[in-house]
Amino acid sequence: MMKKLTAERCKKQIEEWQRMMSVSDVAVMVELNLQAYLIALPVLEQQEKGDDGWIECSERMPEVNKSVLVWDGHTVNTAWLVFHGGWDSSAHISQVTHWQPLPEPPEDV
Known part of the structure; x- marks a missing residue:
């Protein structure tokens, strides 16, 4: 049975x-796996904090004219x-019920 991937296990695997x-003979495979875990780590950390990133419109609205992600159900x-x-x-x-800020753009562009 596969163990649940946690932020701590993800950090250890990255290291x-x-x-x-x-x-050299495993570098390409390792690099691809490393990239996947580096992408997964902030998501896992956010989930473990109990914060899925979505803000209810009834709680707070974004700034006017600022692009955000929205969920309408x-x-x-x-x-x-x-x-x-x-x-x-x-x-x-x-009817939009939730929103969240857009993610940061890639750094290597």
Whole structure:
């Protein structure tokens, strides 16, 4: 049975793979696994804190005209709050119930 991946186990595996990177015959496989774990680590840490990133609109609204991710009960889209309190988006969205900030763009671009 596979053990649940926790942030702590993820950190330990990252450290182990970073040490293994010097062995050339496994470097490519290790690098791909390392990249996957580096992506997973912040998500695991956020989940373990009990914070899924979504903010209920009834709790707080985002800044006006700032793009955010929105959930309308059916789909996730990018939208922005307009000055009169409604939402605008290039996609069709219905009643938005939750939102969260957009993730940071990649650093290597």
